[in-house]
Every structure is written in structure tokens, then in C-alpha cells.
């Protein structure tokens with residue numbers, strides 16, 4: 496079929512609000528997708544956004560049926576089960592933002608670094624953002640595209656290694672900039688400065704990079720005092736001020752950022768809007784993000800980077816666990832072979848109560864249990880849940896949304912084994928990508 500015919504078909508499908516339109520758009524090569532976008536008016540673009548969101552929602556609904564089936568037949572638990580097709584659904588939404596705005600999108604390795612699925616991610620994104628030498632190295636070797644590194648402070652040895660694997664390094668102080676910018680530039684590595692944008696709406700201080708006395712990002716007063724003598728070595732500015740938020744928050748952060756730093760942007764190569772953008776969540780306002788990024792690029796003539804982590808693997812992985820025992824002390828307590836402390840630390844840190852498939856809040860269904868870990872920590876409690884049927888030893892439970900900030904943060908406290916990492920491949924096969932055991936525990940001790 497000729498290129499013109501393919502474009503016409505997709506545009507017709509979009510105008511007719513056909514469900515297949517999103518899939519047809521995603522299947523086009525880069526230049527034809529751009530031709531489609533160029534041919535659509537404002538209404539057509541909004542329609543396409545809606546069709547893309549609806550199609551993603553449908554895939555996630557279907558996975559809700561697929562994953563429990565896989566969980567039941569896995570040989571061993573606990574296991575982080577990653578759904579490659581769902582990661583790809585998220586990637587398609589991220590690439591759509593790139594298509595519409597011309598921005599670059601990096602995946603934040605700190606949220607998820609299971610390279611067994613990097614193939615499908617690298618096909619859509621521009622690269623990764625790293626927090627230091629090890630992530631930069633993994634990104635370069637396993638993702639194979641751009642690597643942008645930010646560290647709150649680099650040691651001399653670390654920065655020498657980091658620049659080998661990075662396309663840019665961003666500094667958190669003028670001291671570090673002056674000390675290491677030369678070293679980076681000598682290797683052709685771009686140099687950035689992280690600034691405090693002066694506005695954030697993250698309620699939990701633990702997750703608020705702009706909380707009072709935060710060390711993350713140079714504050715405006717200091718920036719204004721020092722920047723003139725350094726501007727010639729700075730390629731870009733970076734801010735990160737969001738956590739699991741929508742684009743209305745970005746708009747307010749951006750307004751503050753521009754008020755404080757707008758006069759320094761022209762002449763730079765890029766501005767990095769950090770992470771915390773929940774772009775792949777159903778209620779995320781994509782059109783607003785697209786408008787903000789496009790306007791910013793047009794106004795300042797710079798490249799814009801976004802570096803979400805959660806959004807890449809949002810709802811694309813679960814943790815499958817088995818009930819080991821059930822004990823009673825005022826209530827029934829199911830001791831699982833997984834632990835909040837070791838395998839889902841954000842449950843205790845945030846804190847939050849992860850969703851469990853086929854369960855409800857305590858007391859809502861007939862049988863209520865406290866789910867707890869096998870560790871010695873009294874507070875190793877995942878949460879209270881109710882079920883239609885009584886739980887039995889040997890039952891499997893599926894914890895939702897466990898790809899992000901769990902695998903990367905898991906520990907072997909108490910010598911508890913790390914969960915397997917399994918990938919449900921797009922073709923239908925399930926591959927155990929990594930299995931851990933005594934050797935992994937021993938290696939980390941001495």
C-alpha cells in the first residue's frame with residue numbers, strides 16, 4: 496500500500512472514531528506518523544489523543560484477566576511478573592507525546608532497571624536518566640541510547656567513570672560544576688545544572704525535592720549570584736519537583752521556574768523537566784502536557800527533556816506471592832513469602848496499601864486478613880484485606896503495580912530471598928529472566 500494511502504486510511508479511521516485507529520497510528524513509521532499529525536486539525540488531534548488513551552485502557556483491562564492466570568501457574572514464588580505488552584502500551588503513549596511536541600523522553604532507571612525489557616523500551620524512548628555511575632553504565636550497555644546523569648554530589652573517581660558512560664552530567668552545586676565541568680567537556684559530555692524551581696506540590700516531605708532546606712537543586716538566590724561567571728560552560732538546566740502528578744502541577748512548577756530562570760534559558764541547548772509526570776495514568780491530561788512542552792520549546796528554542804520513571808512501567812508488573820501460614824492474634828494474619836520490608840519497601844516508606852487482586856478493604860468482603868511478611872520486623876505488615884473465600888496456606892496472591900520502585904529497592908534483610916523476575920513476553924511465553932539464591936545473599940555481605 497502506498498504511503499499516501501496509509502496516511503489517508505489512518506486519518507479516516509481517526510475521524511470515524513474507529514477503535515482500531517490508535518493501533519494503526521502506532522504501527523506507522525516515524526515519518527508517516529508525523530504526516531498524520533501534520534494533516535489533522537486541532538479537533539482531530541484531540542480525538543487521536545482520546546483514541547490512544549482508550550486503546551491503552553482496553554489493553555490494561557485485558558491484562559487484568561491474563562495476569563492472574565499466569566500467576567497461578569508460575570513454578571515458584573515470590574516473583575515480580577512484568578508484562579512486556581503493557582510496558583509497550585505505556586511506551587506508545589510516551590512516544591505520542593514525543594511525536595506531538597518534538598521533546599525527548601528518557602526512562603528514569605531509578606524506578607525500574609530490569610533490562611530484560613529494555614528492548615521494547617529503547618524502541619520508543621530516547622534513552623535513560625541515571626543517578627550515578629552504575630545506572631549510567633547499565634544504561635549505556637543495556638539500553639544503548641542517550642544517558643543523562645544527575646548526582647547530588649560526585650566523588651572524583653566516580654565522575655571520571657560516569658562521564659565515560661554519559662551524554663550529559665548535571666551538577667547540583669557551583670562547587671561541583673567548577674571542579675568537574677572541564678573534565679566532562681574534555682570528553683564531549685554536556686554539562687547541566689540542577690536548580691530548585693521554587694514551587695512544588697508534593698505533600699509528603701520525604702518525596703518533595705523542594706521541601707524547606709532541600710539539598711536538591713541550587714536555589715535561585717545563589718544561582719543568580721554565581722551563574723554569570725559559569726554560563727559559558729553550561730549546556731542545560733534541570734529541575735525535578737514532582738511526584739506522581741498531573742500536568743496541571745507541571746504548569747504551576749513551570750510558571751515558577753520561568754519566573755526565576757527564564758532570562759537564562761535562551762542560548763542553552765536544553766531544559767530537563769525531571770520526572771514525576773504520571774503521563775500513562777488514565778486521568779493524566781496529555782493535551783495540557785503537549786501544550787506546555789510545545790510552547791516552551793517555541794518560546795526558548797531549546798530541546799526539552801522529560802525523564803519519567805514510574806510512567807514507563809505504571810501498572811505493568813505485579814508481585815506474585817504465596818500464603819505460607821495463617822496465625823491468629825485478635826485477627827487472622829496471613830504470613831506471606833513476600834515482605835513489605837524487603838520486597839516492596841515503599842509500602843512502609845510512603846506509606847501506602849498496595850492493591851491485591853480479587854480483594855477489598857478490611858470488612859468489605861466476608862473474610863478479613865492482615866497480610867504480613869516473614870521477617871522479624873514487627874511492622875512488616877503489607878495491610879489488611881478482605882476476600883470472598885477464606886485464605887488457605889498455599890494460596891497465591893497478586894500485588895498490583897509492583898514493577899516500579901520495588902525491584903530496584905528490594906533487599907535481602909533476614910536473608911529473605913529476592914523474588915524471581917519473570918517477563919510475560921508479547922508473544923505469550925513467560926520467561927524467568929532472573930532467579931536469586933544463597934549466592935546473591937552471601938555476595939552482598941562480605
Ligand SMILES: Cc1ncc(COP(=O)(O)O)c(C=O)c1O
Nearest residue numbers: 603606735770771772803804805
Ligand atoms: C532527578 C529525577 N528524575 C526523574 C525521577 C523519576 O521520577 P518518577 O519515577 O516519579 O517519574 C526522579 C525520581 O525521584 C528524580 O529524582
